[in-house]
Amino acid sequence: MDAFNGQVVVGIAHALFMNRLHLLRLTEVVRLGIRPDPDDGNMALPDSLDSEVKQQAIDYVLTCFPTEYSTLISEASAGWLRLQ
Numbered sequence: 001m002d003a004f005n006g007q008v009v010v011g012i013a014h015a016l017f018m019n020r021l022h023l024l025r026l027t028e029v030v031r032l033g034i035r036p037d038p039d040d041g042n043m044a045l046p047d048s049l050d051s052e053v054k055q056q057a058i059d060y061v062l063t064c065f066p067t068e069y070s071t072l073i074s075e076a077s078a079g080w081l082r083l084q
Contacts, residue, residue: 001072009069010076013061017080021057028053054081 001009025045028034034043045053058077062070 006072009065009072013065013069013073013076014080016061016064017057017077020060021054024053024056025050 028045028049029043032045034045036043044050058074058080061077062073065073
């Protein structure tokens, strides 16, 4: 695969990751009844649950692509997790 197509695949995978992560976090916020923080208005999940949700989002992305892209997506996902 050429570099451009690799970037396209990683870009699409990142968009799927962000979308899925947002959906999973919102689901947990509602399920747990988390209220906005009075200082900053954020509705953060507990760290252990947030780590689990991030992994679920990565697993979801990996299932959406053929296995040939797994290494490329796994390498890129390490950077995605640092940004979260």
